[in-house]
Amino acid sequence: MKTSMGSGSTRIPLRQQVEELCEQSIGTCYQCGNCSSGCPMGPWMDALPNQLIRRLQLGLEDTTRFASPWVCASCFACGVRCPKGIDVPRVMEALRVVGLRSGEDHIGPHTIEKKRLSQLPQIALVAHMRKATG
Amino acid sequence: MTSLAYYPGCSLKRFASGCEIAGLEAARRLGIELVELERWNCCGTVFSMSSGERMHHLGSLRNLVRVQEAGYPEVVTMCAMCQNTLRQVNNEVRGDGDSLAMMNRFMDEEPAYRGEVEVLHYLTLLDRLGSEAIAARVERPLTGLRVAPYYGCTLVRPPSAGIDDPEDPNIMERLLEALGAKVVRDPMRVECCGAYMGVSKPGTINVRASAIHGSARNSGAEALATMCPLCAHNLDAVGPAPDEPALVVFYFTQLVALALGAKPEQCLAATQRVDPRPLLSTKGLLEEPQP
Amino acid sequence: MTEHTYWRTPLDLERWPIPRGQVVVLAERCKGCELCIEHCPVQMLTWSADYNAKGYRYPVIVAGREEACIACGYCQSVCPDFAIYVEIRLPSPEAGSCMTGS
Amino acid sequence: MNNRVGVFICHCGKNIARTVDVEALRKEAAGLPGVEWAEDDMYLCSDPGQQLIRERIAEQNLDAVVVAACSPTLHTTTFRRAVESAGVNPFRLEIANIREQCSWVHPGTAETTHKAAALVRSGVEKARRTQPLEPIHVGLQRAVVVIGGGVAGIQAALDIAEAGYPVHLVEQGPNLGGRMAQLSETFPTLDCSSCILTPKMVEVSHHPLVTIHTLAEVTDVEGSIGNFQVRIRQQPRYVIAEGCTGCGDCVPACPQVVPGEFDRGLGARKAIYIPFPQAVPFTYTLDREHCLNQGPLIICDRCAQACEPRAIDFDQQPSEELVEAGAIVLATGCDTLPLSHFREYGHDRHPDVIDGLMFERLLSASGPTHGEIRRPSDHRVPKSIAFVQCAGSRDPERGKAYCSQICCMYTAKHALLYHHAVPDGKVYIFYIDIRAGGKGYEEFVERVRAEDGINYIRGKVAKLIPKDGKLEVWGVDTLLGEQVKVEVDLVVLATALVPSQGIQELARVARVAIDGDGFLSEAHPKLRPVESQTRGIYLAGTAQGPRDISATVAHAAGAASKVLGLFSHDELVEEPTIARVNEALCRGCSFCVSVCPYDAISLHEGTAHVNETLCRGCGACTPACFAAALGPRGFEDDQILAQIRALAC
């Protein structure tokens, strides 16, 4: 099990950490699944947004191991449709921040083929680097 | 002639230059002078939504300071992502005095931002002129061109930064109708193209592009009109799977410039993967407008 | 796109026969006052291309709207010259349907 | 000021005497100014105790009484009766609460007796300043106005009329029936809705004590409980009710076809029409909005010509009627959230996205398709249907925060009826939670769930995409954790129930409160669910909140029984402890008018005037009065100030 330096058992629980970062009240979610229904990246996710929120509600610390936040395209569709007013994109962002604070980047120039690198527009590169690197 | 501050952003100076050239030409023809900020920097592309990551907002904030220095109350953007990021940062610091004070302290080499600048999207600017005023300036009506507006995400979401209804926007439809085009209401017009995920998961973009092109085609469209360089890249340069047909993807500004009578080379300056010329020529839209 | 609450086409339109009429214009009596054209609720009347003996244009049926007459009798009621009248055909289910009103 | 006060101190067995030195207290009381007699007794509330009080009143010629005993909430009535029978005005009784608020909560120390003494002193000071008060008797108009002609209004009207009181049943539309008339079958028994409603409609229409006002609205309510004056505005029908035989000869003659409200636009009607075959009253209505004759000029009179009894009258005008009633029942019913609210579900306004009430019309034998399920776009029988539950309900962000209560059940019913009609059809029900909390409801849902081909999918639908003549439903199965996309022929949204249009105006006119969602507010959510916060006005059915038919009928019967309870008295007896104006002091500033929660105070010629039936004696007006001209009887400034003086030192 991975342990952050100097934290051990005194580490802030994940749910609290996420709630502080995203300033959203995770507990209000009643699992209607509307966020997941319309998610454009849903087919590539290993856990749908509502499942991530469910895991956070239960305080499951291993929620950070899911790839979904790194597949999220920050399209805000889920946040617009949430009947309980949870800004789900912010929850995803918070999960990314928690992941990045552990020091692990999820993309880097070296991971992309040279040829593609030159073809990709900077807007995509900058956006992805901003979201997936610390 | 009205004069307004203009923030181009990085994409419009490079691969999306077609959007800017046409947009500036259209503005000129509508009697609007867009004065590019003397110094500008990247807006940050995406808005950081985490409470602990305020430093990510600095890029946008510096640009707002530039507008304030130049003495303009508003700044116009064409890129949907720039407008989204600038607007969200602006909203954030306006709603949180402590955050603004902290950021101002951090940027102590800059004049303090007072939170008074308004971020205005090019579409809103045109909409303010009104359909009738624009229709009156049309020299080359886009008659018969069946266009599906494609908004993507950042023009309409989140609602606090959007320029129209997040589920049922209408602003591009109104303007395209004023230009004489046949507007096709595509149900997928606010669905995400995959955005930056093309960097790490290239395959996702083809799937998204297929769905969006397919839906627009089924709805009867011949072309898509977008305002976002990233959407344009994903829908046109990447596009649907190779065996699937792809529609022409226009920047909305290109259609405006074309309708207002600009020369085709001004309107279609940058390379589009799917060549729009055959479509435009069948509609007689590459000819000189009739006086 | 209408904002009216009930904008869908009713499913049972054909069950609601509409009385049908045949407009007859006595062109020579007409003096071109336009009242019938103005008042026709189904907009089926327009000006003729030629002139009657008195030198007036007179009402004719818009091409393609021959079957549109609902026999309301507006035209004959407003005509000051008794130059137009409606022959009523009995309503029949197959008379076709055209929804009027808002 | 009364100077012959008697003080009676109760031991309450040991309950008071254990911690309060009763003898010391009696001595203290006997020495108080104005006290003529002080005595203690083991149980004052017992018959001998009451007898003691009565005797002492007579012997000592007492004119006011203080009882130091338990809480006034327990025995005020007992002791009031006792003193009254001995000739003392019952409002000259004061109770000093030395049990609940003294002996039970404090130890047996001198300080406790000290407090009891202060409470007695306070009671004596107040009692000395009491005035004889007489209960207010108000006449009672034994007639009722029931507003709303749906099943709630019909039930309430019938119950009241059966008990022998006249009822005015006011319905906004052209006919009775309300929402229930639009339904096909009812859950969970699958009774035909109109088959069970029609007899009730007929009964109410034939009842000699019920006057039905259709096409009518209540425009003003004056007065108060027992004596309301209700103004009813009657819109013209343009058909003379007595003349119309209901033959329907006018209909084929009419050239104007429009979508019908009763069929939610899925069925057509003429400009002269009757909404449904069982309509009561069975009188045709001419809808002037859609009639060809828009101005004063009548040119198309084909309906009038077709009408043998000559019952069509284009010249009818609106009329008004003033009705006297002792009580009002509000049964204005509900509507559903319009489909235009759901921009993500029908941004192109797809004809095959319909609401549950439209689906009821498709299922109904009297509906536009005679009960055959056909979809609006191409009239084909849908081979697959998606039902979307919680469309606008339980959605605080973009819809209504509350649960609409009936959607789970009617969706299950819809699925079952569709499945019976189209056995090879596929049903997808997208739900969040199933709420089936009525008798036989859960069993019904279980029966539907067990049907082959009906799929319950737990997850909300984000979007509907029109695609090749079908609708692609973007959903999720939250139990599987997978996105779901299905293409269906028809989508039925279980839209949230909302109050009927115009309820705000009616609430304003009738001076009843509405809640944050626009429903009428009950006086107490648990204990007074059929009473409004305005006395004499009662609530029935979905005007108060979403509920199903059986609950609506029960609610309406409850409202009727409250009315009958009110009418069981010859006259209204009101507590006299209400506000009183000293007209010599009133300056007419109207501050009291603005603070009164019951609009009981009004200015007449520059002087405040209290409506005795509206005032409930809260006293909120008194601090607002600069001139000290206004005070509630029984709690007047001089009494309270005397109590303060007695207690604070």
Added chain:
Amino acid sequence: MLIGDRKQQSYEPRIVAFLCNWCAYAGADLAGTQRLSYPPNVRVIRLMCSGRVDPGFIIEAFLEGADGVIVAGCHPGECHYEHGNRLAERRMTTLQHLLGFIGIEQARVRLAWVSAAEGRKFAQLIETTVEEVRALGPFQQFPRRAP
């Protein structure tokens, strides 16, 4: 004589409480029914509604020798008379602003919401108020009125 001059003895604060009939008074009765004990320093005046409380009553209580005053009514939204407690709240808020001006510590006047089901809350309210007023010491700013 039972009632001595308490200012000469060890100080026991005297609290006058104005309770609405429907909630706070019933809550106080419930405290009794539940046999909860609280200090005997409180003297209750029953009114129909907290909206009946005239700010003048509170001043009068201090003039007559009280050391603290409690006004208690139904919880907001639960007023028996629709919004009488809101009126009380507004009047008390205004009074609080003026108290300091006339030399009364704000902590001596307390507005509280106590429902008919909150006997324990009532007992606690009395306890804490008595403690706080005791800590403030006797109210002596006003010269006591001659009886």
